[in-house]
Amino acid sequence: MSGSSPSRAPRDIDHAVVRFAGDSGDGMQLTGTEFTREAAFQGNDLATFPDYPAEIRAPAGTTAGVSGYQIQFAAHEVYSAGDQPDTLVAMNPAALKVHLADLKKGGLLVLNEASFQPADLTRAGWKSNPLTDHSLDGYRLIQVDFDKLVTHACEGLPGLGAKDVQRTKNFFALGLVFWLYSRDTARQEKAIHERFAKKPEIGEANLRAFKAGYFYGETTEAADAPWHIAPARLSPGTYRNVMGSTALALGLVAAAQKSGLRLFFGSYPITPASDILHELAKHRQFGVTTFQAEDEIAAVTASIGAAFGGALGATASSGPGIALKTEALGLALMIELPLVVIDAQRGGPSTGLPTKTEQSDLFQAVYGRNGESPIPVLAARSPADCFEVAFEASRIAIEYRTPVILLSDGAIGNGTEPWKLPRADALPRIDPKLRTDPEGFQPYSRDPETLARPWAVPGTKGLEHRVGGLEKDSLTGNVSYDPLNHEKMTRTRAEKVNRIARTYPKLVPAGDPDGEVGVLSWGGTYGSVTQAVIDARASGIRVGHIHLRHIFPLPLDLPEVLSRYRRILLPELNLGQLRLHVRGQLGIETIGLNKIQGKPFHVAEVRSAIEALARSPGPVTHKELA
Amino acid sequence: MSGSSPSRAPRDIDHAVVRFAGDSGDGMQLTGTEFTREAAFQGNDLATFPDYPAEIRAPAGTTAGVSGYQIQFAAHEVYSAGDQPDTLVAMNPAALKVHLADLKKGGLLVLNEASFQPADLTRAGWKSNPLTDHSLDGYRLIQVDFDKLVTHACEGLPGLGAKDVQRTKNFFALGLVFWLYSRDTARQEKAIHERFAKKPEIGEANLRAFKAGYFYGETTEAADAPWHIAPARLSPGTYRNVMGSTALALGLVAAAQKSGLRLFFGSYPITPASDILHELAKHRQFGVTTFQAEDEIAAVTASIGAAFGGALGATASSGPGIALKTEALGLALMIELPLVVIDAQRGGPSTGLPTKTEQSDLFQAVYGRNGESPIPVLAARSPADCFEVAFEASRIAIEYRTPVILLSDGAIGNGTEPWKLPRADALPRIDPKLRTDPEGFQPYSRDPETLARPWAVPGTKGLEHRVGGLEKDSLTGNVSYDPLNHEKMTRTRAEKVNRIARTYPKLVPAGDPDGEVGVLSWGGTYGSVTQAVIDARASGIRVGHIHLRHIFPLPLDLPEVLSRYRRILLPELNLGQLRLHVRGQLGIETIGLNKIQGKPFHVAEVRSAIEALARSPGPVTHKELA
Amino acid sequence: MTGKLNLAKKDFVSDQEVRWCPGCADFAILSTVQKVMPELDVPRENIVFVSGIGCSSRFPYYMNTYGMHGIHGRAPAIATGLKMARPELTVFVVTGDGDGLSIGGNHLIHALRRNIDLKILLFDNRIYGLTKGQASPTSELGKRTKSSPYGTVDRPFNPLTIALGAGATFVARSVATDTAHLATVLRRAAQHKGAAFVQIWQNCPVFNDGAFDSWAERDVRDEALIKLEHGKPLLFGKAKDKALRTGAGFSLEVGGTDGAVVHDEMREDLALSMALAALEPPMPQPMGVLRAVSRPTVDALAREQEEEAARKQAPDLEGLLRSGDTWTVEAQA
């Protein structure tokens, strides 16, 4: 077998979806990340979707322990990690069991033959061997004995046990997929060296496995590979591939820096929010204090204490932890101090599906508190968008002296995409307008425009005052049980939050500005909906896409914009929470597309819904698409 | 001055509103309660509204420390404690300061002259003396030196200090008001004896003060008193004057008894929910375990543990405490066990106005949880209604294996009204259908009608199983991460709760079954709205009243019933929570009447709104009445 | 097989696949608990395992008894409600150092204070396992974890002093690697009437491997640990040649075996148990039962009040409804 023959010269394709799947111990997340970095360097646009099991390491070889990582990369703009993979790498029978159904018909399947022993098959729940029982008919197969090949590759390497050698299998798979998509190996080889700099013998073994995989590709006849995907025409600038959780953290740091405040982040670990804490904990030099509290209540109340001290207070959790914070959010809105609360949503209710994604905390965010307690709610739409939304949430919190809830989710937080980096000095300054002048100071006087109250921080002479959760006098802030004062304050707090909507930019639908169907979306469905609208327009439907960053208060121009479409489709990963919210707030009828499976929408699911609505002649009713 | 002259024979009137107001140390709640008992014995229908200060005992003589108690009693049916008092007893200048504005023009004011010393006036915030500065023009005045008269009355009584004597002033006031409304003194005298049986000298002093007050009435020329209010034509039966909190407790006990279950009530004290705990703690012999937990989270989770053990689990709190319980409610709905959660609403948000009433926890009850977490929500409308609603909430919880939220509020919980006692043996039995048969047992199989799962209790051989907050397999209840199973379970939990609406009785509007205006109400506004609708109909308006006991799911016939009225008025003690809920759930437009002052509606406020709507010709819009 | 019921270890193995990482010390604890259970001679259906959230809190799924996998930190409260409602059940709580001492610390100390009859097993791996490796309240000062890349700044709890300080009537420590010792301690805890608190050192090979090696490993443990035996002098060392003695100014010091303090689990005052509990390296750390005193349990006291109340006044719903001042309105002609 010689070098690549002319018949094997890469074929140009414009995008691909690859999924790596294996045991949680198999290093699939690392493999995916490495592949992603190279795609980014090659200038592809891309989006990723990691899919962890709930167990740290469920028994090896069981379906419970399967970990997956999907990437879509393309020569054009990419909005989601893709529906069905074109290529599925399955490191063992359990991974095959879990993911096979998703593979595109005719797609490429890369399997480790060695792992299909009877015991493995039983552990994975296969009744018979899929390699021989025609389960795989209709797919293209690359079936290799990974175990043997990595053993060969590492032969003669000193200081390595058999276990170490077998641990390199993921790099074998990576090499093979590099070849399939004709990726540049030089950068990756360097990266392997660097990653294992402290354990050079392990580095060398992985390198050899990686090369063995690559060479295996070159020598195999399977498939019509290799393919080539040209760089996307991204807008000029410097990029970085960013995880949503990282971008959230950086957005908070940037907002603190641009407002000249300390950042205090009180948090308690919970999937999928913990990574925000991990990221922020690294950046102490920015005046960032991270505090791993004893629980979520301590986390949020410590952040409130810090805000009283003049810091930008922030906290993050997921649904169950946010539930615990709700009492304290009432305090924050009563004492009117800046606080950013990130809810990284996951499958609910209760412990639910902790490692899966969902959009089912909207009700909790908007309505989930005792008393009349309006809190602005924003939602991030994608990993890179997290930066901007965190910055915007901080701005609102600081300028309006209010807690703000930012909804993210598991898919956004763990997902990645190329982020065109803003220039730090081009980011807008946020003026915290700290009060220092004792002259005429009243703790609850208000800015006539924003209705914000003065932020007077301990250490400032002459502004000593007391705040608390009892209703306060509308000027002095002293405790007040006066009935009319309570009505006034309740309405003022509501009005203050409503005024935030005045600062929103105009809503501009993507796609058609009016037409048959308007698709209204929020949060992480952005990607699938964007692509679905592009596809549907390509097939001749007049459809626009309105994506909400601001969930509460809703944009003032939303009713007008929605009225331009004959009917409104509202896809959500829940049973219709924004649908009810929009109807309740605005009296607007929409049609829901709802999925509650712990997974993002497929583009195709949204597209068919658009098509169905564009076709259907019936009257507009408020319902869920059957 | 001789005995009563003919000119002073009691005049018949058909109802009266009396308010007692004084320092928190003055015993106004006791005075009110005593007067109420006598009104009940005399066969009047009645309703009461106690109004506590937030402080235990604020500095004597300040407005912060004023405590009030209002009663409406009548020869006809009574639905609220009344808008403006006909008679106001003000024990000191602070009480006068706080309550004067409420007194009906021309109403009767009973004052303790002795308490209007300059220092008292200053402490109460009077700039000048209201007794002399014409502040009281337009009211009829009975101005007496209570201090002197009780001193005289108690003269010669052994074993009494001056302080003890002064403490009898409230009984003086009581005696005077007894005379004003020509109440029977015999029963009251006996009651005083019994109450102070352990301290007869104090009893004697109070008795003398009481009599002195009564006689003072006889000898004074003021007002056109005495009045007489005949018994109301109540439906035959045995009655008891009951506080809302007591009725809630008894409803729980009755439901447990009728289902043959133990009652486990885990709670943490908070105003105005604590009295439920206090009441239940007395009834140990009914297999009632009360558990004062370390916090609200322990309270609810202990109740969940008890439910797992086969008890009817229950807990109660107010807004801030319910907020803390929300995470645990997710667990309860996931493991599908019976749990009754009482939210005694108070002024919010945060600590808010703890001793005041409000209806602002509807959002929290219906929407305030992470994930898709439907929980049925009921609301009590009055003190006596609490019994039925608690019984009904328990029935739903047991039959559907679900947490149920019951909304009460401060005014209902502390208020009283005559309760026509049900016969214990006539109360319906609740069948908990405990599972005992191991044959074919599946922890998450479902009753085809209710979708309830089996309740299999530890101690039952062969039914050993594990439950938890992770998503569960739709049959075995084992942990399941399967995407389609999650969708199925999410929809099943929603459907189960929706089916509860099938068991509701038909909605029957009070007043006109169709017409100009339909008034939709829920919870504690029931009384004011009922009276307002009666009054409005009397003035010729065609108006009906639809009161909701079931807040979620909403009654299936609600849209049809509402459609019979030209416009719907929705009065609420919040900024429009049911309004948004009804619009969001049903797309129905209503017009809000909103008050957020920690106080119930006046009948007149509701009546004017009905009149305004009946008159206004404009189109129906979803808004708040300006 | 043991006891009248003839139960065996396998009777306590559920049909659920055990999902811990390979090498996790939780396996050893599970197996030891399953081995000890038959000895209690309690019917399976009368046993309940309640847990919070964490790797350790998966425990109930693997026990073929009744069980509840609760929410994070709340297991002692859930179990308290269960036990008060059903005092006849045998209730175990399984929790972790995060679950039991971080978010759930308050419920834990209140359960101990109340002396509710629960057996509380705290699997202490000094790390958050399930959420992948953050510091826990028992992580040593300066520990670098995902959430503390510069090292933790907060000093750890000593679970034993917390438990004793809260008034626990039974406090013990064992380690997953010494299953024989663990079995003994579990047996003692199960026999105790009241709240029994057992700290179990448990290695997490994935996120905190070797956390206990420096003292709990076979080759060092004789010198680094002191096994407590009721009524016996406090000796340790391979040759049992070292002892704890009363030192200057009311303290425990290490010395020769003469004058060794004699261990007494049943002492009412806390002085000795607390002094032992507080020992940390380089002093030998106590293993075994530090305290075991007898006090009425809250579940029993509450049930007694109830029975007493019922004796005084039989439950009568009709009477209850009609209590207080009532009056009757007659049907009118």
Next chain:
Amino acid sequence: MTGKLNLAKKDFVSDQEVRWCPGCADFAILSTVQKVMPELDVPRENIVFVSGIGCSSRFPYYMNTYGMHGIHGRAPAIATGLKMARPELTVFVVTGDGDGLSIGGNHLIHALRRNIDLKILLFDNRIYGLTKGQASPTSELGKRTKSSPYGTVDRPFNPLTIALGAGATFVARSVATDTAHLATVLRRAAQHKGAAFVQIWQNCPVFNDGAFDSWAERDVRDEALIKLEHGKPLLFGKAKDKALRTGAGFSLEVGGTDGAVVHDEMREDLALSMALAALEPPMPQPMGVLRAVSRPTVDALAREQEEEAARKQAPDLEGLLRSGDTWTVEAQA
């Protein structure tokens, strides 16, 4: 007037009317705190009082400093955030036996474990005042209250053993009726660098009148209490003729003054402080400072890490955004 700042008691009196019941011991504590404040010589604007909810938690309104009346039980957590964000401030926490030991117990023990530099004053009236008289975690066993008409069934906490068990570096007790002693203890707490825990017995004349009379009243207290003085033998009694001595099997016993144990607040091990803390009637109960040891505070350590990080790498937002693998897309022709 005291100190360089020439502050006086009246400078610490706010304009808010004090709203406790007549006769409430909270007045005495307030007055004592206001009296001690000037001695600290800290500018008013650098002082913050943080509280939870309860009668006692009204405290901040009455202090003319910065203050926050928080939510029930969370004051230690609020104050922790404040102090970590602003280590230069002097932060007091005021809490009650319900606020601090029931709902807030966990935050309290974690604040103590972390050694965050807060002065935590627990007003212990052994009852829930604000909610009108339910049992608290320090109410004595069998107490009849609104929530326990048959008497409580749960044994109370000893706040001192809890605090010591949690690792508190400063633990003390005083009583509102002995304001001179209280002032001394408050001064000591304020001077301590780290988490200072002070239990203050406080009579609630409305709901729990006389709770401490049997030992804290003037006529009995010399016999029933033992005032601790660092470096002095542990003597008590009117004539100082009784002492605490080392008893059999490592315990404290009452005896004559010879061989009295000498009090040492600064002992690293817990044996003595814990043995003292655990003393309950009929043994004399300790008053004063049980423990005062020096440890780095979490606020200082965190701030050091930050400064260290900034020294190593100056904060550079542009650099932060651009960290990791970046690539550049050129404008296309």
